[in-house]
Amino acid sequence: MKAVVTVKLKPGVLDPQGKAIGHALEGLGFDGIADVRVGKVIELDLHETDPAAAREAAAAMARRLLANTVIESFDVTLA
Structure with a gap:
C-alpha cells in the first residue's frame, strides 16, 4: 500500500526558501503572488x-x- 506524507511548515514559521522562490518568480514576470511556502512530499x-x-x-x-x-x-494520505 502506498502512503503519501506531506510535510509543511507550521503557520508563523519563517520560510526563507519560499521567500527566495517568490522573489525569483516576480523577477521572471509572474505577478500577483502573495506568498510562497515550500514543503515536501514523501x-x-x-x-x-x-x-x-x-x-x-x-x-x-x-x-x-x-x-x-x-x-x-x-x-x-493513502494512494
Whole structure:
C-alpha cells in the first residue's frame, strides 16, 4: 500500500526558501503572488495491507523522522 506524507511548515514559521522562490518568480514576470511556502512530499510503499495500520505506520514514521514536529505539520494520505 502506498502512503503519501506531506510535510509543511507550521503557520508563523519563517520560510526563507519560499521567500527566495517568490522573489525569483516576480523577477521572471509572474505577478500577483502573495506568498510562497515550500514543503515536501514523501511517498512510502508499505507492505501493510490494512489501511488503518498503514496510515498509523506512516504517521509514526513522520513523527519520528520525516517531520520536525516543532516547526512542521504533516498529513498522511493513502494512494
